[in-house]
Amino acid sequence: MTISNQLLLRFLTLKLYNKTQKTQTKTGEQKMYKEKDVIIAGKKQKKKIPIEEPTSLFINGKHFKTFMITPEMKKEFTIGHLICEGLVSKPKEIESIDIEGNEINAILKGYKQQPSQGLIVSGCGGGTNYLDEENLPKIKNTKKFNLKQINQFMIEVLETGKSSGLHSSGIKSQTQNFQKIIKDIGRHNTIDKIVGAAIKQKINLKNCYIVSTGRMSSDMALKCAKAGIPIAGSHRSLTTLAIEIGEKTNLTILGKLSKPKKTEIYTNPNQIK
Incomplete structure (x- = not known):
């Protein structure tokens, strides 16, 4: 420019x-x-x-x-x-x-x-139109995350954002007393804001999971992977490129989180219990 x-x-x-x-x-x-x-x-x-x-x-x-x-x-x-x-x-x-x-x-x-x-x-x-595999991060995680707790948090995020006209995303730590729900006009903006909020509070992102009311697209999955967050999901659908990013970065990607009996685990199920 x-x-x-x-x-x-x-x-x-x-x-x-x-x-x-x-x-x-x-x-x-x-x-x-x-x-x-x-x-x-x-x-x-x-x-x-x-x-x-x-x-x-x-x-x-x-x-x-x-x-x-x-x-x-x-x-x-x-x-x-x-x-x-x-x-x-x-x-x-x-x-x-x-x-x-x-x-x-x-x-x-x-x-x-x-x-x-x-x-x-x-x-x-x-x-995110292509994957630069050489520069993709690799998430190192040996912990398992409780799927029922993730489902419950997704429902809480949906309730918070109901009738707001905005996208909502939430981040929650499995080991620290921390959770944050943020709304924004852009679903990808909510990811940036909740990650920033966690970093300001000195939260270890490796022990966190993120849920979003918006579709989990490739750019959102890549944001989570680059932040080192091992679990990311949505109550909606995903894209094929988001799933591919999950596979290549060790990011577990979940869909339909607001329906516990129908939750979909697309990648790295070994990180879920």
Whole structure:
């Protein structure tokens, strides 16, 4: 991306962002929803609509990506995205994260500059069209995870996100007293945010599992694998490439988790009890 194109993208992002600033509370915290007028059965009503706003990530001073996200937990999102995309291998490689409005500036140690990836819309995570098998991570896990507990957590995540208009994902530790459920306009964004939230709490990701209300696609499976999380699942369907990633990275992938008697184990069943 040329400098002029970067400047244009930044200008458009700022213009879009400024339109969302009325959603801020008096304390400066942003809401996840904005009330809009809607006609239902001929009657005008107010309805809470999920907010989608552009947020740009700059790494070591240069534009990396602009995302469409739900405007909260931006620091957790950044930490998780850097880990889940393999841009850093350990949290200590992140020297600092500064957030100002819709711009996130991250300073990383030993980072090799990459081309700007432009705008990533909320409906996709950037895409995984092929597998670079040489660079795929290998999850090292000898523990077994209780399937009934995973089913129960999936049902809890579904209940939390019911009628929200947002995707929900949850992360839970099998050995530490930690669980987190997060909602966002993009299902892949929820993975970044829950991983970031766990890292902030110094949770060992190797003892965690992730569940999501969204379809487990290849980009989501790869995020989990790069974060070192051994179990990932959804109450919905999966894709063939997600299953292939599970097979090659030792990630156990589960489907139909909200139906305990019909739960599907696609890969690495040895990690489930």
